Amino acid sequence: MADTGVDSSPTEINEEKCKLPAVIAKNEKAVKRSFWRKFARVASFIPFSHDLLAAYFCSVDPQTPARVRAILLAALAYFILPTDLVPDFIVGLGFSDDATVLTAAIGIVSGHITDAHRSKALEVLNNPDTDIPSEKNSI
Numbered sequence: 001m002a003d004t005g006v007d008s009s010p011t012e013i014n015e016e017k018c019k020l021p022a023v024i025a026k027n028e029k030a031v032k033r034s035f036w037r038k039f040a041r042v043a044s045f046i047p048f049s050h051d052l053l054a055a056y057f058c059s060v061d062p063q064t065p066a067r068v069r070a071i072l073l074a075a076l077a078y079f080i081l082p083t084d085l086v087p088d089f090i091v092g093l094g095f096s097d098d099a100t101v102l103t104a105a106i107g108i109v110s111g112h113i114t115d116a117h118r119s120k121a122l123e124v125l126n127n128p129d130t131d132i133p134s135e136k137n138s139i
Contacts, residue, residue, distance in 0.1 A: 024066070027073040031059070034080040043125075048099050052079065053121030055106060058113045068109040075105035 035056060043049045058064050059072035078101045106113065 024070045024073060027070075027077040030080060031056075031073055031076045035076060038080050046099070048102060049125060050118070050121050051106060052076075052102060053124055054113050054117045055102060057117040057120045058109070061114075061117065064112055068112045071105050071109050075102050 039049075039052070039056075046052070055072050056076060059069050059076060064072075079098045
């Protein structure tokens with residue numbers, strides 16, 4: 001049998017699976033702390049606001065599978081990072097990396113972003129008086 005160079009021992013796989021809940025919790029905490037503040041600041045500058053909000057509402061939906069939540073929370077955590085691959089303050093390019101990460105995440109989990117998530121996103125975008133979750137209660 002050829003050596004693939006990949007160690008697929010059960011011990012290593014189980015260690016990685018054990019880390020996933022901690023990573024999800026870390027991303028969830030970061031998104032909870034900063035998502036709405038950053039979204040309010042940049043929503044009018046980014047063409048992917050609707051997709052961003054739909055992804056957010058999917059990630060906080062208790063019916064969303066953990067794997068999907070993990071992917072979306074990672075993309076949302078990247079969005080709220082103060083420093084990333086392309087700094088957000090660069091006009092025209094600043095959010096291109098955020099859009100790329102979000103597009104990839106949505107492409108992977110698109111079947112789980114429902115019409116209800118998209119409707120809630122439109123409601124928030126079209127009605128500034130919509131009751132959006134407080135940062136303490138958003139997730």
